[in-house]
Amino acid sequence: MNTTTKKIVASFAATALIAGNALAAKDIELTIVSWGGAYTDSQQNAYHAPYMKANPHVSIINDDSSNEAVPKLRAQNEAGNINWDLVDMVPADAIRACDEGIVIEIDFDKVLAPAPDGTSPTQDFGASLVSPCFIPQIVYSTTFGYRSDVAEWGGKKPTSIKDVFDTKNFPGKRSLEKRPVNNMEWALIADGVSPDQVYDALSTPEGVDRAFAKLDTIKDDIIWWSSGADTPDRLAKKEVVMGSTYNGRLFALIEEQKQPVEMMWDWQIFELDGWVIPAGLPKDRLQAVLDYLYYATDTQRLADQSKYISYGPARQSSAPLVGKHATLDIDMAPHMPTDPNNAKNTLYNNIEWWADNRDELDQRFQAWLDQ
C-alpha cells in the first residue's frame, strides 16, 4: 500500500466511524400542531429554531391543524396510531380532550422549568392552569377593531362596547364571531348587566333571552365570521366598519399593513392558549416531547415569543422581559392586551361555565340565527 491509498482508506474509515456515531445519536422528528400563519411563525422563531440549533438531532415539523385538533386526535386515538407529538389548543378544547382521555395529565412542577428566581411553575403560571392537561403559553384577547375613516360617524370614534350595539351613531356593518361565546357576554354588558354578574345572568333563561334580544337589535348589521383572518380582511376591504377578532390579528393589520384601523379595548375578553400532549405516545417520543416542552415553556422563551406577536406570556416571570418587536422597532408592551392602558375593562372567559352550557347555547344560537 502506498501512502495515497493509505490516506484514502483512512479517510474512508474515519467517515464510516463518524456516520456510525451520527446514526447512534438517534434522529428524532417531532410533529408539532399549531394554528398556522403569524402564530406558528412566532413559535418557530421563539421556540423551534433555537431548540433545533441546540439539539441538532431533533427536527420539528409544523402542522397547522389546531382548528380541528380535537376530532383529529380522537380519530388518531381510535385508530391507535398517534402521529402528533404536541398540540396547541385553546382551553375549551383542551378540557374536552382531557375529559375524553385523548391527552395526558401533567405534573407541572415535575415537567416544567421553574422561574429564574426559583418560583415553582404552579405559582408562576398561577390561575392560567385551568386543566391538568393544559400547559399555557399566552394570554390573548378577543376585542374590537374599527375603521378610523368612516365618514358617516362625523369624526366620532367608538370607545365602549355599547357603541358596537349603537347603529344610530355608528352606522355600518359589524363582524362578529359565529358562535355564542363572547357575543352573549358583550350583549349583556352593553345592555347594562354588571360585568361580574354576566355568567350568573346567563345561567338563567331570562338572561339568555335578554342577551339574544340585545343581539337582535343589530342582527341585520352583522356579518358572521368563523376564521380569525375574516375580520381584518373585511376591515381592510371596507366590508365592515368594526368587528371582533384576536388582538394579534388587529396588531398585524394596524402596525404591519398600516391600515386605517384602531383598537377598541373596552371589555376585551381574555383567553388562554397552550400545549397538550396526546395520550398513547411511545416512551422515546414522549421523552423527546417533554424535553422540548421544558425548554419551550421557560420564562425567557415565553417572553421571546412576544417579539413576534402581540400576545402576553402566560408566566408572570416573563412579563418584565417583554421588549421590542423583532423587525418593526416598536415597544411591544403597549400592544399587549394585558397592558394597563388597554386592560381598563376586561373580562375573563369563564371556561368551566362554557364547557357546561356550550351545547345548549349553540343550539339556541343556531335557532336564533335562522329566524
Added chain:
Amino acid sequence: MTDVVNDTTLKTRFSRTERRKRVRALLLVLPLFLFICVTFLAPVAEMLFRSTDNTAVHNALTNTHKALSSWDENSGELPPQAAYLAIIADVKAGAKKKMFTRVGRRLNYQISGVSSMFRKTARQARRLPDDIADPQTALIKIHKKWGDVNIWRGIKYFTTPYTSSYYLDATDFGYVLENGDYARKVESQRVYLNLFWRTIIMSVAITLLTLLMAYPTAFLISSISSQSANLLLIMVLLPFWTSLLVRTTSWIVLLYQEGVINDLLVSLGLVSDDGRLELIHNTTGTIVAMTHILLPFMLLPLYSVMKTINPAYMRAARSMGAGAFTAFRRVYFPQTVPGIGAGAILVFILAIGYYITPELVGGVEGTFISNRIAYHVRSSGNWGLASALGFILLILVLLMYWCYDKIVGIDNMKLG
C-alpha cells in the same frame, strides 16, 4: 344410450363454459365492488352504527346500571345507597381511562351542567373509601346535583347501550329534564328540520337555474360548426378546471358590498351609494356561486344527448306544417329529456351535500345541513348527532331518487 351420455357431457361442457364466463365477469367487477364496499358501504354502516351506539358510556357505568336496574325512576325517590356506592366504584374503575368524565360529556349534550358535575366527581370521588358508610351524603357534598332525582333519571335514560336520542335531537325534539322524556321543541328553538327543508329547496332552485342556463347553451354548442363548438366548450370547461376554492373566493370579490358588481351598478347610477345591494353572506350568494360551479354538470350531459339528435327530425316536423315552437315542443324537447334527467340528478345530488361554498358565501341564511354536520364533527364533537343528521340526509336523497325514478324513470337517463 351413447347419445344420452354424449348429450349430458355436452350439457356439462356447455354449462362449464357458461360458469367460466360468469366467473370472469365477476372477477372483472370485483376490484370496483371491493372499492365501493371499503370506501362507501363500510363508512355508511359505521355512520348508522354511530348514530345509535351508546356502549362506551354504558360500559363506563356498569356498576351504576346494575344498582339502578331495580330503582323506579318515576317514583320521585332518590336511588338507594347502593347506587351511590356504584358511582364511586365506576369513578375508580374509569379513572385511568377517563371514562367517567366522558359520560358527563355525553350527558351534557342533553342536560346542561352535567359535564362539570362528572368532572368534579371524578376528581374527588377517587379519594373516597370503597366501603364508605354514607355514600349518598358524601356524593351530594361533592356536587349537590347528586341529590336531584331528575339527574339520576337522565343518567339512567341516556346511558342505555343503544339510544334513539340522537335521532330525536336531529328532528328538533328536546329532552325535558322535569319529566324525563322528549318533547317537540318550541318553534323559536327548532333548527334541523328547517335546515333540511332549506337544503332541499335551495338544491331544487340551483338545479332549475342550471337547467335554465345550460339548455340554450348546450343547444347552441350542439348545433354550430365543430370549430366554434370546441371554443365554446373550452369556455364552459375552463372554470370547471379551476380550483373550487378559487372560484368561490372570486365570487366574494365580485359580490360583496364594495365589490366589482356593486361598484359597477353605482357608477352606472342604477343603485345609490348607500343602497348597495347585499349579494353575499346570504341565500343569493350561495345560489349564484353554486349555480356557476355546478353548471358544467348540467351542460355536459345535455350537450352529449343533443349531439345525437338527428336534425332531420326537426326539418321533417317543420315540413309537415308544425310551427317552430310546436316542432320544438313535440319533437326536439322529448328527445332531450334523458339528458335533462341525467343533468338534474347529478346537480341535485351534488348540491344537497355541498359544504364549502355555502360555508364561505352563505352567511347565515344560505347555509346547508352539511355545514351543521361539519360543525358537529369538527367543533362540538357530537359525532352521534352528526351521524344521525348524515343518515337522515342519505335517506332524503334516496327518497328523492325514488320519486325521480317514478316520475322520469331511471332507465331513461342518458349521459350521451
